[in-house]
Amino acid sequence: MQINTIGVVLSYYREKYQLPLADICEGICSATTLFRMEQGYREVDSLVSETLLARIGKQVLEFELLLNEEDYQLFLLRTEMSRRIEEGRYGGIEELLERYRTLMPQKQPVHEQFCSYVEVMCMRKRKVPGDRITALLKEAIELTKPKYGRNSKKIELYSEVELKLVFLLTQYEKDTAWKEKELLKMLEFIKKFDSKKVRERIEIRILMELIQVQKSRQDDEKFMEYLDMAIRQIAESRKLTGLAELHFEKAKAMERLFTVKKWEKPEEKTEYIRQYRQEIKMAYYTAAIMEDNELLAEIKEYGGEMRYGKL
């Protein structure tokens, strides 16, 4: 067990990407603390380590964390709350949040920020008006990004929670140009720092949102480009979330483009129809496995055996 692995990772990537110390630790800890961590003189709790590493797009690789009881309890509570949010099971989550708040270290922005994220998700579930949610989102982002939206960094660095908060903020934004700009900034960060786990959790959602932006603009070319990126991304990940919907979206887009496409050879048209049918089947069977009955019904209504062959 190497005590200083996290410090070594931070220092290596900071130098590799030529990132200023202050950009990585902004709002999380002081530059001195980060420097001392890099040198192996200072240890911090698991959330602070995780947040700092996420700012450079990294996980703890093969490093195994042995956590003290308090930190372990907080870790388990965070995991449980995140899991429930992901699965849409909100019952009892506010009690968990209250317990977390009594156990967490005080005046630690990263812990405060995590709590705000959970609170926002609960408010969304309760259908609280959007202006109250956006106010809390901005407040939460500014806990670790005090100059958010007012600086001109070459590249914006995000932790996982920051990505989620900014992403949520874009969902309430009506200005599609601002929305697209923020989404592309996040996508640029994720692509540059290439952390597989963050990609699995966030990139898909960013791409889905970009797909919707292009759909509202009726830009079919860009729509298909983001759609293919998203499908490829899910296929390479270990998750299935969204895969059936995306293949269904692709099939529908292919049908829209079918009428405007020009065929040089008849085989091209046949191959296009084959691919289109395969998209429908991939959507259908993936939805069947995941027991997504709503989507299954939608696919059946859209397709049907006569039009697309036996499902």
Place this chain on the structure above:
Amino acid sequence: MANYRMGDVIRLSRMARNMTQEELSEGICSVETLSRIENGRTKVKREIYRQLMEKMNFSTEKNYAVCLSTDMELIQEKEYFEDAMAKHDFEAADVYMNRIKLLAGDNLSTQQYVKRESRFLDYYMKRISKEQLVQELEELAQEVIPEYKKYIDSEVVYPFRQQEIILLKRLAVAYGQVDEVEKSIAICEMLLRSLRQKYMAEWEEEEIIIMANLSKYYGAVGEIHKSMELCYEVLPKAKKYSYAPTIQFVVFEIAWNKWKLIERGEEGEEEIEVCKDYMRQAYFLCTARYDILEKSIIADFWQQHFQEDIEGVIE
């Protein structure tokens, strides 16, 4: 990354070594302190942790076949290697493994990691036989976790770490390849007993993978009903985590088991359509995930058993 509850790791390790709290704490800390550490009521200092683990003959840094290095270039290559292996891109994985070997140095843990991973790669690239694979992984397991066999048929539970679990899972797979499936089953059952002690935060994810593997091994020794039970138990768990590789694996396993039950006459021919439906689900899920290897395995199975093209039938 895995996260462990330190108190549980110490307690389970002590019990695996058959030591009392008095014996372990002697000369290191008071019995009361050890008791509080094990129950999670007090923070354990790193030095105390090191002394306790060393007294139990567990090294705190060596025996985990984990690629440990401060050389980030090496760790980066390791990430690329694991990515290529996950995509079954063995040619690329071979290139990364050669770079890892050049950078590895003489760190024991890194050497163990190289041995574990390169042996599997050698097997996939047909450079070693399945018998050689078993022999070399068994030797490595003896080196990394010398007493693992002691826990196979025992009530005593050993708190295996993630890297040890990876090695033993691989060994179980290798035993399956040489038709010593009983050994694969014994290893998986031992790992499940340990994981269910919940000393590791990620225990449930590991449990899902091991249960899925176990269902395959039960199927291989003809215990189809036991395999089916396990499949039906693990599938909702894998869906809960939306864990694609296991879902795909288990859905095909159900289809395969159904086919075996029909062949044995334990299920009627009316079940053939149900079997085919599971198989189609697995096939199109592989297609949707660009998993060419699994896709072709299912297509071959379909062709062999139903004398049709799986895609042709539904076109």
